[in-house]
Amino acid sequence: MGNEKHDLMAANLLRGNTGILVLAILRTGAAHGYAIASEIAKRSENALSFKQGTLYPLLHELERDGFITSEWQIVEGERPRRVYTLTESGSKELSERLELWNSFNQAMTQVIGGTPDEQT
Amino acid sequence: MGNEKHDLMAANLLRGNTGILVLAILRTGAAHGYAIASEIAKRSENALSFKQGTLYPLLHELERDGFITSEWQIVEGERPRRVYTLTESGSKELSERLELWNSFNQAMTQVIGGTPDEQT
DNA sequence: ACTAGATATGTCGGCAGGCGATATATAAGG
DNA sequence: CCTTATATATCGCCTGCCGACATATCTAGT
Structure with a gap:
């Protein structure tokens, strides 16, 4: 179904609630950005989806505010991940x-x- | 007190939910703008408050979209009210x-x- | 080996929606 | 009289999410 109006409104509902979602996921344990977004999608059964343009700036902001800390996880033979x-x-x-x-x-x-x- | 951050976040939560609130109030019966805002404040025990800069443009938009209709209520000895x-x-x-x-x-x-x- | 798609991080301009400020006017209360 | 609450209205600002784009690696299919 190509209900664009529906999608637009759902996006608006998300506004103001992105931070709480990320923090809630990290309460379970440390995770990197992409995994956080995946977990949110999984737990909400794809009702909530984080776009890259939302996810990464948000993580930087939360770190800037001292709510999360990050560390590059470098494993040989694997892509680098920033774990929060x-x-x-x-x-x-x-x-x-x-x-x-x-x-x-x-x-x-x-x-x-x-x-x-x-x-x- | 003086928790401005709190207020700011609460304002953000309202985003995307203004329409549903107005429509829900009007389900009870016809009302004019100011009364709608008062009723929302009353029902939510002042947790939700509509500003004029939000209320009136929203009512115009809802009317434009055909979700509500309006009529000027002119009563002698009373201020004119636009009833939706x-x-x-x-x-x-x-x-x-x-x-x-x-x-x-x-x-x-x-x-x-x-x-x-x-x-x- | 080549290609495509998922994984993974990042930036930036656009845009929509609520808010502050402002304007106008009347009824009620001190 | 003068302040406050009622009542409607407009407009520019600001914030925050999104689309688009850029980059790079790992996995799976052909």
């Missing part, structure tokens, strides 16, 4: 963002589903 | 957006709350 690890600060940041997400989610539910007299 | 009503098309659109929101919400939960059972 969640910092203490990042773990705390994740908690805050999870809280913020939950309260936003609750607020949304209260508005869009808050009416008892519905009609179909 | 949800159309059939708007009702259908709302259903679609609710579905989209639910699937996005579910996807988010699967990623950020996913239990780490295995590692690649």
